[in-house]
Amino acid sequence: MFDNLSNRLQKILRDLTGRGRVSERHIEETSREIRNALLDADVHFKIAKEFVERVKQRALGQEVMESLTPGQQVVKVVRDELVELLGGNQVEIQFSTPPSVYLMVGLQGSGKTTTAAKLGLWLVKNNHTPLLLSVDVYRPAAIEQLRLLCESNRLGYFDAPNNQDPASRADLGIRHARNGGYDVVLIDTAGRLHIDDEMMLELDHIRKAVPPTEILLVADAMTGQDAVRSAKEFHQRLGLTGVILTKMDGDARGGAALSIKTVTGQATKFVGTGEKVDALEWDIDEIYKEMPGLFEKLRDLARKRTMNWYY
Numbered sequence: 001m002f003d004n005l006s007n008r009l010q011k012i013l014r015d016l017t018g019r020g021r022v023s024e025r026h027i028e029e030t031s032r033e034i035r036n037a038l039l040d041a042d043v044h045f046k047i048a049k050e051f052v053e054r055v056k057q058r059a060l061g062q063e064v065m066e067s068l069t070p071g072q073q074v075v076k077v078v079r080d081e082l083v084e085l086l087g088g089n090q091v092e093i094q095f096s097t098p099p100s101v102y103l104m105v106g107l108q109g110s111g112k113t114t115t116a117a118k119l120g121l122w123l124v125k126n127n128h129t130p131l132l133l134s135v136d137v138y139r140p141a142a143i144e145q146l147r148l149l150c151e152s153n154r155l156g157y158f159d160a161p162n163n164q165d166p167a168s169r170a171d172l173g174i175r176h177a178r179n180g181g182y183d184v185v186l187i188d189t190a191g192r193l194h195i196d197d198e199m200m201l202e203l204d205h206i207r208k209a210v211p212p213t214e215i216l217l218v219a220d221a222m223t224g225q226d227a228v229r230s231a232k233e234f235h236q237r238l239g240l241t242g243v244i245l246t247k248m249d250g251d252a253r254g255g256a257a258l259s260i261k262t263v264t265g266q267a268t269k270f271v272g273t274g275e276k277v278d279a280l281e282w283d284i285d286e287i288y289k290e291m292p293g294l295f296e297k298l299r300d301l302a303r304k305r306t307m308n309w310y311y
Contacts, residue, residue, distance in 0.1 A: 106218035108191035117149035135166035
C-alpha cells in the first residue's frame with residue numbers, strides 16, 4: 001500500500017543525506033515536496049500541512065542545523081513524525097476485571113466479522129479465553145459467518161437465536177462468559193453503508209448495557225478519506241479507544257492509515273495484513289514492516305552508528 005509514498009520520500013530525501021550543510025532553503029524545498037507526496041498518497045490536506053510544519057520546525061532547530069550530519073538528521077525527523085502520524089509508540093490493548101468487553105464497530109464491508117475472529121485467535125495465542133458473539137440481527141449471514149469462523153478456529157461462540165434485541169443479546173453473552181470462565185468477550189456489531197442516527201443509537205444502547213473495556217473501530221484502509229470521515233464521527237459519537245485497520249495489504253494510496261490517528265487521537269492497535277485469520281499484526285515494528293519499505297528505506301538513508309533509531 002505504501003510503495004509509492006515510500007519511493008517518493010526516498011527520492012526526496014536522498015539528496016539531503018550527503019550534504020555537509022543544510023540551509024533553510026533546502027528545508028523549505030524538501031518540505032514542499034513531502035507535502036505534495038502526502039497529498040498524492042490521499043492524506044488529508046490539513047494533516048499534510050500540519051505534518052510538514054512540524055518537520056520544518058524540528059528540521060530548522062539547533063539539533064539539526066548544528067549537527068555534523070544534518071541531512072541524516074532531517075531524515076530521522078521525517079521518520080519520527082511519520083511514526084507519530086500513524087499512531088506513535090505501541091498502545092497495547094486493555095484488559096479489565098473479567099470479562100473484558102471489546103465492542104467492534106465500523107461500516108458495513110470494513111471487515112468487522114473477520115477481524116473479530118482474527119482478534120479472537122490473537123487473544124488465544126496470548127493465553128486468553130475469548131468468547132465471540134454477533135449482535136447484527138439484521139444480517140443472519142453475518143451471524144452465520146462468525147459462527148463458522150469460530151468453529152473452524154476453535155474459538156468460543158455464543159448465540160441467542162430467539163433474541164433479536166442487540167443490547168439484550170450482548171448482555172446475555174456477558175452472563176454466559178462469566179459462567180463459562182471466558183475472560184474476554186468480542187461483540188461484532190451491525191454496520192451500515194454510511195453512518196446514521198439509528199445505528200449510533202443502537203451502538204450507544206449496547207455500550208450502556210455492557211460497558212466496554214475497548215471500543216475498537218474497524219476501518220477499511222482501502223476507502224481513503226471516507227474511512228477518515230467515518231472514524232471521526234464514530235469517535236465523536238462513541239468515544240473510540242483504538243483502531244484496527246484492515247486491507248493494509250491492498251494497493252490503495254494509504255492516506256487513511258496516516259490520517260485516522262490525527263482525527264481521532266486514537267492509535268492503530270492492530271493491522272489486518274491479509275485474508276487469513278492469523279493475518280493480524282499488533283507489534284508496532286511489525287506493522288511498519290508491513291508497509292513495504294517505507295520506514296526501512298528512511299532508516300537506511302540515515303543509518304549512522306551515532307544515530308539512535310530506537311530499533
